[in-house]
Amino acid sequence: MSAKPFLKIDHVDKIFPLGGGKEYVALRNVQLDIRENEIVSIIGHSGCGKSTILNLIAGLDTISNGTILLEDKHILAPGPERAVVFQNHSLLPWLSVYQNIEMAVRKVLGEDLSNSEIRDHVMKYIDMVNLGHAKDKYPGEISGGMKQRVGIARALSIEPKVLLMDEPFGALDSLTRANLQDHLMRIQMQTGNTVVIITHDVDEAVLLSDRVIMMTNGPEATIGEILEVNLPRPRNRLELQNNPEYLRCRSAIIEFLYSKFAKDDE
Amino acid sequence: MVSKYSNAVLLPLLLFGVVIAIWSAISAGIPGFPPPSEVWSELLIVLSDPFYNNGAGDQGIALQLGNSLARVFGGFALAIAVGVPVGLLIGMSKSAYTAFNPYIQILKPVSPLAWLPLALFVFKEVNTTAIFVIFVTSIWPIIINTALGVRSVSEDYLNVARVLQLSAFERVFQIILPVAVPFIFTGMRLSLGIAWLVIVAAEMLTGGVGIGFWIWDEYNNLNYSHIIIGIILIGIIGYILDAAMGLIADFFDYRKRGLK
Structure with a gap:
């Protein structure tokens, strides 16, 4: 891993104006360096501003104070080098699985590729999430888990530097979620993407991440603790059940969320 | 059973x-x-030679209906050409919405027939006047439904467009129109229905060839069975127009294509 930070979040505040001269300080002084090829998850109670951080990195929302740098370049607007997997998949329902990915590939990589190269490229990512059999189906015809796999394939197909995932498996049942977590870990080992995942699931955070960023509660939320997860990859959820490092990380997060920064209304 | x-x-x-x-x-x-039997025998006579043409005042029923339909489609096409772009604009731009909305709200409830004398004064010709009246009739539902369609585009799809850095042009054609088209067709279907209602009244006022004036003319001729025939034919054609627009609308609606 390079010593120099790949993605640098530097003293970032996010303030939402509420009208009538009032304002809501969502994030205060967030400071985080993310390394290349790292999987980082950001965990916290709802309302802690974790999705706001993701939107700031994506450029979908504007920073109030501070800077975010990706490879020393300021982030001012959204761009395909920071692909987003949205919580509710956000597939375009009038396009098939193949067309959803093709549209992104044509827009982002299209100038350099011939038609047959585009087809091969799209199919590579469809196969990566094992959806070759469903490539001509429409989003309305496939399950929630399959839709989210298409969302991941679309995000990866434009070869982003950073993959941003906003509670990507939050809306899925636990068996489907486990399946997609395994998919994600396998794909990330192949592609070496840098991944930032927003989650509220303790096991998901430990299983997937190299580091877990724990957020304090809002308003004026900030990073409370950062936990290194020293587990070798590939990781197997069955073997981890009684692994001392896994259990240590798990209880550290639970301790943080339910003792130090407990939230009454959850 | x-x-x-x-x-x-x-x-x-x-x-x-x-x-x-x-x-x-x-x-x-x-x-x-006229009793039903008389209307039935008159109907057979009217339908037996629908295309005869004895000059401006005396033409077959198909030519009368054809003239009315041509005016309806002329005004309707103009309304689409103007209404869809305006609807897209006020759906996408808050400022455009703020600028246009008061005028739309005030003009929308005006009966299109109120424009007829003004149009007749300006154009001095009945055909253009009728087309203009149909244009005014059709444009409001098209503008309003197009703008509604644009505003119903989910924020998530627009975020996808932003991440992919789609241009304004690509955003309209790849994200906004696929969502808005079913709404636009709903507006067009409403417009066409009202236009078919209004053309009858407009032609009664303007005269000339057309189903509205034909009915009025038959009233003056004391030929009441033809009025009833006119009502029936207007109804059947209105039903066909609505059903055809419904089929076209379904064809362009991704929700009815993708999900079988």
Whole structure:
């Protein structure tokens, strides 16, 4: 891993104006360096501003104070080098699985590729999430888990530097979620993407991440603790059940969320 | 046992009998009111030579209806050409919405026929006047539904467009229009229905060739059975127009294509 930070979040505040001269300080002084090829998850109670951080990195929302740098370049607007997997998949329902990915590939990589190269490229990512059999189906015809796999394939197909995932498996049942977590870990080992995942699931955070960023509660939320997860990859959820490092990380997060920064209304 | 299918035939037939009975009673009570039998024999005569043309005042029923339809489609096409871009604009731009909205709200409730004398004064010609009246009739539902369609585009799709850095042009054609098109067709279907209502009244006022004036003319000729024939034919054509627009709208609606 390079010593120099790949993605640098530097003293970032996010303030939402509420009208009538009032304002809501969502994030205060967030400071985080993310390394290349790292999987980082950001965990916290709802309302802690974790999705706001993701939107700031994506450029979908504007920073109030501070800077975010990706490879020393300021982030001012959204761009395909920071692909987003949205919580509710956000597939375009009038396009098939193949067309959803093709549209992104044509827009982002299209100038350099011939038609047959585009087809091969799209199919590579469809196969990566094992959806070759469903490539001509429409989003309305496939399950929630399959839709989210298409969302991941679309995000990866434009070869982003950073993959941003906003509670990507939050809306899925636990068996489907486990399946997609395994998919994600396998794909990330192949592609070496840098991944930032927003989650509220303790096991998901430990299983997937190299580091877990724990957020304090809002308003004026900030990073409370950062936990290194020293587990070798590939990781197997069955073997981890009684692994001392896994259990240590798990209880550290639970301790943080339910003792130090407990939230009454959850 | 009566099946659903035979019910669909039997029940309207039953009601048809009731209607004929009431109609016969009315014609027996009002001297000169044509009974069903007379209207039926007149209908056969009218339909036997629908394309005859004895000059401006005396033409077959198909030519009368064709003239009315041509005016409706002319005004309707103009309304689409103007209404869809305006609807897209006010759907996408808050400022444009703020600028246009008061005028749309004030002009929308005005009967299109109120424009007719002004149009007649400006154009000095009945055909253009009728087309203009249909244009004014059709444009409001098209603008309003197009803008509604644009505003119903989910924030998530627009975020996808932002991440992919789609240009304004690509955003309109790849994200906004696919969502808005079913709404636009709903507006067009409403417009066409109202336009078909309005053309009859407009032609009664303007005169010339057309189904509206034909009905008015037959009133002046004391030929009441033709008025009833006109009503029936207007109804049938209105139904066909609406059904055809419905089929076209479904064809362009991704929700009815993708999900079988």
